[in-house]
Structure formats: C-alpha cells, structure tokens
Amino acid sequence: xxxxxxxxxxxxxxxxxxxxxxxxxxxxxxxxxxxxxxxxxxxxxxxxxxxxxxxxxxxxxxxxxxxxxxxxxxxxxxxxxxxxxxxxxxxxxxxxxxxxxxxxxxxxxxxxxxxxxxxxxxxxxxxxxxxxxxxxxxxxxxxxxxxxxxxxxxxxxxxxxxxxxxxxxxxxxxxxxxxxxxxxxxxxxxxxxxxxxxxxxxxxxxxxxxx
Numbered sequence: 001x002x003x004x005x006x007x008x009x010x011x012x013x014x015x016x017x018x019x020x021x022x023x024x025x026x027x028x029x030x031x032x033x034x035x036x037x038x039x040x041x042x043x044x045x046x047x048x049x050x051x052x053x054x055x056x057x058x059x060x061x062x063x064x065x066x067x068x069x070x071x072x073x074x075x076x077x078x079x080x081x082x083x084x085x086x087x088x089x090x091x092x093x094x095x096x097x098x099x100x101x102x103x104x105x106x107x108x109x110x111x112x113x114x115x116x117x118x119x120x121x122x123x124x125x126x127x128x129x130x131x132x133x134x135x136x137x138x139x140x141x142x143x144x145x146x147x148x149x150x151x152x153x154x155x156x157x158x159x160x161x162x163x164x165x166x167x168x169x170x171x172x173x174x175x176x177x178x179x180x181x182x183x184x185x186x187x188x189x190x191x192x193x194x195x196x197x198x199x200x201x202x203x204x205x206x207x208x209x210x211x
C-alpha cells in the first residue's frame with residue numbers, strides 16, 4: 001500500500017495543489033537507480049523428467065532473460081536439480097561479460113534429463129551457504145511444482161527466510177500451484193505463472209523488480 005500525501009491548504013491555488021499532488025505521486029513511484037542495486041541471485045532450475053517439452057523450453061527462456069537483466073554489481077549462480085543437483089559454478093560468481101557469456105552458453109543446452117524431482121537438498125545447500133557481505137541473497141525457483149515433500153520444503157524456506165528471499169515461477173499449463181505460491185509466501189518473495197512465452201519477459205522483470 002502506498003499513501004500519497006499532497007500538501008493541500010485552504011488558500012492554496014488549484015493549479016499549485018495539483019502540482020504538489022503530481023510531485024508526491026512521482027516521489028512515491030521512484031525506484032533506486034540500477035547502479036545502486038546489488039545482490040546475489042541464485043536460480044534453482046527444475047530439470048526433472050516432468051519438465052520435458054514446452055516446460056523446459058520456457059524455463060530456459062526465462063533463465064536467459066534473468067541473466068541479461070541482472071544488476072551490474074551482482075553475483076549469480078544456477079543450480080540444476082532432478083534426482084541429483086549440479087551447480088553451474090562452484091559458488092556464485094561476479095556478474096561480468098565473461099561469466100554471462102559462459103552461463104548463457106551452458107544454459108542454452110539445458111534439458112529435462114535429470115530424473116525425479118528432489119528439490120530439498122539443493123535448496124538447503126543454497127539457503128544455508130555463507131552469505132556475501134553487502135549482497136542480499138535472492139533465490140529464484142523455476143519448476144512445475146510437482147514434488148512429493150512440499151511441506152518439508154516450505155518449512156525449510158520458512159526457517160531460512162531471514163537469510164534469503166525466495167521468488168518462484170510456475171512453468172507450464174497445469175503446473176501444480178501449491179509449492180509455487182506458498183514457497184514465495186514463506187520466502188517473503190513473489191510468484192508468477194508462465195504458461196506460454198508471450199508474457200515471459202514481463203513476468204521475469206516483475207520478479208526482478210520485486211527483488
């Protein structure tokens with residue numbers, strides 16, 4: 001909720017009152033300059049068998065959009081998960097032309113070939129890893145929401161909500177909504193659902209803006 005407080009007085013001319021209202025509205029809508037934004041962005045990408053077809057294609061597309069939209073002064077990493085999990089880098093790396101190029105080259109080949117959906121262990125490692133001083137951690141989970149231990153995962157997110165904020169993207173039509181919506185709620189974040197590629201850019205940017 002945003003409260004706009006214009007300085008209206010009885011003897012204030014109508015045009016001056018309107019000008020003050022417009023100024024108050026502009027100040028309320030100001031965002032910090034991009035060069036002042038910093039953070040550690042970790043992307044958890046579901047590459048289980050249930051993500052095959054359009055789902056993994058949309059998840060890849062969203063991931064590449066995230067890569068190209070991060071603040072300059074940031075760190076990032078990708079953790080792919082299925083039955084097991086594999087980080088793209090050993091730990092989060094500084095965002096640069098080289099690291100971006102390497103990440104995009106590898107991520108463009110990601111496929112849904114990692115077996116079952118086991119998110120708890122990779123999520124636990126990401127949430128409990130040492131924090132980088134001055135770089136708040138933001139975790140972005142891209143999944144179809146199909147896991148067997150949803151409550152255990154939500155409890156993990158809730159217990160670590162002081163260490164990181166969690167944002168979620170539910171990928172594909174028919175996506176299971178419980179994990180997607182509640183993970184963002186317990187993680188002090190925001191969620192989006194992507195069922196086609198038309199509105200992907202807007203939803204990716206919405207999540208980054210919210211972070």
